[in-house]
Amino acid sequence: MTECPTCAASVANDEKIVGEIFPCPDCGTELEVLTTAPFAVETAPKEAEDWGE
Amino acid sequence: MKAAVVGGSGYVGGELVRLLLGHPEVELTQVTSETMAGKPIAKAHPNLRKATRLQFVPRTELQPTDVTFLATPHTESAPIVPGLLDGGSLVIDLSADFRLKDPAAYAHYYRTERTDTALLADAVFGLPELHRDQLRRARLIAVPGCISTAAILAVRPLAAAGLLGARPVVIDAKSGSSASGRDAGPAGLHAERSGVMRAYAPAGHRHTAEIEQETGATVALSCHAVEAVRGVLATVHAFPTEPLEEKGLWQLYRRAYGEEPFVRLVHEADGIHREPEPKILAGTNFCDLGFAADPHTRRTVVLGALDNLGKGAAGNAVQCLNVRAGFPETTGLGFLGLHPV
Numbered sequence: 001m002t003e004c005p006t007c008a009a010s011v012a013n014d015e016k017i018v019g020e021i022f023p024c025p026d027c028g029t030e031l032e033v034l035t036t037a038p039f040a041v042e043t044a045p046k047e048a049e050d051w052g053e
Numbered sequence: 054m055k056a057a058v059v060g061g062s063g064y065v066g067g068e069l070v071r072l073l074l075g076h077p078e079v080e081l082t083q084v085t086s087e088t089m090a091g092k093p094i095a096k097a098h099p100n101l102r103k104a105t106r107l108q109f110v111p112r113t114e115l116q117p118t119d120v121t122f123l124a125t126p127h128t129e130s131a132p133i134v135p136g137l138l139d140g141g142s143l144v145i146d147l148s149a150d151f152r153l154k155d156p157a158a159y160a161h162y163y164r165t166e167r168t169d170t171a172l173l174a175d176a177v178f179g180l181p182e183l184h185r186d187q188l189r190r191a192r193l194i195a196v197p198g199c200i201s202t203a204a205i206l207a208v209r210p211l212a213a214a215g216l217l218g219a220r221p222v223v224i225d226a227k228s229g230s231s232a233s234g235r236d237a238g239p240a241g242l243h244a245e246r247s248g249v250m251r252a253y254a255p256a257g258h259r260h261t262a263e264i265e266q267e268t269g270a271t272v273a274l275s276c277h278a279v280e281a282v283r284g285v286l287a288t289v290h291a292f293p294t295e296p297l298e299e300k301g302l303w304q305l306y307r308r309a310y311g312e313e314p315f316v317r318l319v320h321e322a323d324g325i326h327r328e329p330e331p332k333i334l335a336g337t338n339f340c341d342l343g344f345a346a347d348p349h350t351r352r353t354v355v356l357g358a359l360d361n362l363g364k365g366a367a368g369n370a371v372q373c374l375n376v377r378a379g380f381p382e383t384t385g386l387g388f389l390g391l392h393p394v
Contacts, residue, residue: 028321
């Protein structure tokens with residue numbers, strides 16, 4: 001378990017993998033898995049205007 | 054448990070009848086109406102066709118029963134409550150007659166003189182989220198008003214945490230037309246109501262007293278009528294004594310309501326339903342709460358949304374009954390709403 005950096009909700013690992021992006025169950029913020037042991041997440045970067053060029 | 058509804062032909066009464074007919078622990082045996090006595094329930098509430106063979110009876114024919122719901126206009130409940138209590142009935146009053154503890158507040162907001170101070174003190178304010186333990190022992194339950202319910206649930210965590218100090222909170226409330234009841238009047242004419250965005254009480258609304266009593270906050274309430282049949286949205290503007298970030302707001306409101314079956318926290322990162330919205334709550338007993346931090350003005354915005362006939366009246370009354378009777382609190386209140394609607 002870890003904590004959503006936006007709303008502090010408890011977030012479970014549930015067999016997620018590094019780099020996986022998933023929504024926080026409470027506030028819906030897109031989170032990215034940094035490490036699985038220990039389980040750590042950060043707010044996923046939002047797509048900027050110049051991405052994809 | 055046998056139940057009666059007094060004043061069953063109005064909108065709140067109709068919602069009570071609908072919920073009680075679907076409640077597995079309740080047998081609805083009497084519904085009174087002075088104007089529709091002798092007529093079938095569905096004559097007033099066509100959604101209840103084939104749901105019951107009950108007919109409205111005049112109040113003079115009301116028999117003692119286990120629980121009596123009063124969906125009566127303000128000032129009409131107070132004279133009949135003592136007799137109902139003496140007859141051994143649990144009384145759940147949806148009028149404003151027993152919500153306030155201070156008789157002076159009745160004189161100020163309702164222009165009524167109250168001498169039954171013992172009953173005012175005895176009544177339990179019918180909001181399970183605040184008074185669950187007292188409701189378990191209550192014999193007279195005073196269900197709060199619709200705007201009050203949304204506003205109290207929104208303000209209370211900030212006030213209880215001591216974050217408001219002496220600063221007032223500004224509450225901007227919008228409500229649908231059913232909140233003003235079924236009685237015909239010029240304000241309810243289609244020509245007047247259609248497309249409306251009317252400030253009907255920019256200051257001095259009666260619900261101010263309830264909100265202040267239950268939160269301890271100083272309340273500046275403004276109320277507006279909007280183009281909707283059901284729904285209340287209360288937008289609270291608070292200026293806490295210390296700045297609050299959104300993560301702290303989540304933690305504060307999660308501590309207050311995380312285990313509550315009918316309060317949901319809604320403040321999502323994206324999508325079109327990011328914040329509470331009354332529209333999807335029609336027919337439900339939910340109060341959705343959302344919030345936002347505004348560092349520019351050191352303001353905290355809290356949003357409370359509900360169905361004025363649901364969590365704002367009849368649904369909350371049934372929830373109070375469930376608490377008082379020891380039924381699972383969600384019994385008969387499982388409807389999740391409609392989407393789209």
